[in-house]
Amino acid sequence: MKRWQRVLRSLGPSIGRPRTKEMLRACIGAGVGLTLCIFLVRVTRAPFLPEGPDPTLLLIAPLGATAMLAFAVPSSPLAQPWAAMVGNTVSALIGVALVMTVTEPWLAIGLSVTLAMGAMMLLRATHPPAAGVALGVVLTADVVREVGFSYAFSPVLLDTCLLLLVAVVYNRLTGRVYPFRQPEEQAPTQVTQPGLQPAIEARELTQILQDLRLDANIGPADLARLIDAAHGIAAEHLFSGVVSRQVMTRDVVTTPPQMPVSQVAALIRQHKLRTLPVIDQDGMFQGLVSAFDLVRSWDKPPKAVKTGVLTRLLRPSQDAVEPVAADVMEKTVGTATETTPLGVLIDLLAEGGQQAVPVLDQGRLVGLVSRADLIAALAKAQYPQRKPAIAGA
Structure with missing residues (x-):
């Protein structure tokens, strides 16, 4: 890119074009809030001298900038209530102090913005329109001097609070969260x-x-x-376009519901599996049996021994009954179809309790996605050019 093109690019827009609905939402809200502030300024204005600009009306200019922030970018740290209220009020106090102590207007103008910026940064209340508040106070020094420091609280703080109250209500009614900052313990x-x-x-x-x-x-x-x-x-x-059918294992070792757990354990040991799907004679999926389920079934605490004669006679036959797969399997498991995106499978397996995801077609088991299948898919996506390792190497 040529130098002049870089310069032109740097001078162009730095943000994307907002949606029309969002533009209308922000503009209408700012207009409503600022109109109410003007009305309040008219009601609360103090009796100033007739000559010179009215400082309460001059306050509308920085409040317009505050409205822009609170309604158009309510998530910005610069637009939050603490920044607006403290920034505007402190800047007004600094402006009043300067008009009472500094006689040179040019010096007071420079100091007003400098000191207001420093105070806002120290108080963690950076609010750009507040620099305009301080400057406006200095520009109307003759009339503000008659009111004194009360000007910082009425109309500055009072009008700022009204504008922010309208912003809170309007933003929440139109689907935006304001104030956006949260207490530290809730963040x-x-x-x-x-x-x-x-x-x-x-x-x-x-x-x-x-x-x-x-x-x-x-x-x-x-x-x-x-x-x-x-x-x-x-x-x-x-993982764009990757679905279950591309990563699942189709040749799945299964067990019927009535298979004794000792035989289920033998299957798991023989095939070096972690999970075994349970399907009935029609091929319908019933649940999953994992090694953990087997251990849990063998580790059940002994029941309280009854001392009845009939119970003692029947106990050996009762103890000899071995549980079957249907007794120990997990019935409530996450399942997928052949078109389930890989991202959904990742979420299911990342939750921790499930070792594999059965892939079903109208209730029938057609495949299984294990964590090993998922790892292989991740490795292939991350390193598509890498050759698979040679077995035994």
């Missing part, structure tokens, strides 16, 4: 549930943003959502 602790995707704690997300100096532009919860969405898209790309 997301990880990007996703433990599984194939790595978990990232909230403090680590915060540290990433601070290291990249992006903590004023995006919050940890936003970053968590972005990473989670990126993981999902990456998985879709990695």
Whole structure:
């Protein structure tokens, strides 16, 4: 890319085009909120001197910028209530203090923005429109000086709170979450549930943003959502078009429901399996028997011994009854069809309790996807050019 093309590209739009519905939602909300603020300014305005600009009306300019943030980008850290209320109020206090102590207008103008920015950063209340509040106070110094520090609370804080209250109600009614920040104990602790995707704690997300100096532009919860969405898209790309039929084992060793568990154990040992599907004589799937199920059936605690004569006589025959596959199998298991995407199989096997996923066609077993099948599919997707290892090597 040529240099002039890079320059033109850097001057172009840096964000995508918003949806028309979102544009209308934000614009209407900002207009409603700002109109109510203008009405409140008219009601609460103090009796200023007739000469000079009205500082309460001049306040509408930075409040318009606050409305833009609160309604158009309500997830931004710059738009949150703490940033808006504290930022606007502190900036107004700094502006009033300057008009009362600094006689040179040019110096007061420069100091108003500088000190307001520093105070907002120290208080973790960075709100760009607040710099306009401080500047507006200095520009109307003659009339603000008559009111004093109360100007920072009414109308600045009062109008800011009204605007934010409208933003809270309007955003929630139109499907947006505002305020977006959450208390630390309620904040997301990880990007996703433990599984194939790595978990990232909230403090680590915060540290990433601070290291990249992006903590004023995006919050940890936003970053968590972005990473989670990126993981999902990456998985879709990695396994795009891969379904059960492409990875399943078709030649499956099975057992009938009435096979004694000793024979089931022999099958599992003979074929070096972890899971054995149970199917009836019609080929209909009944459940799964795993090695864990067998161990659990043999490790049952002894029942309380009854002392009746008949019970003692019948006990040897009762103890001789061996459980069968239907007695120990797991009936409630996740299943799939031949067109089930690989991502669904990953979720089923990543949950931990299930060793394999039966693949069914109208209730009949047609295949089985084990964890070994899944690992082979993952390896093939990750390293498509790698040749399979030679047996015995």
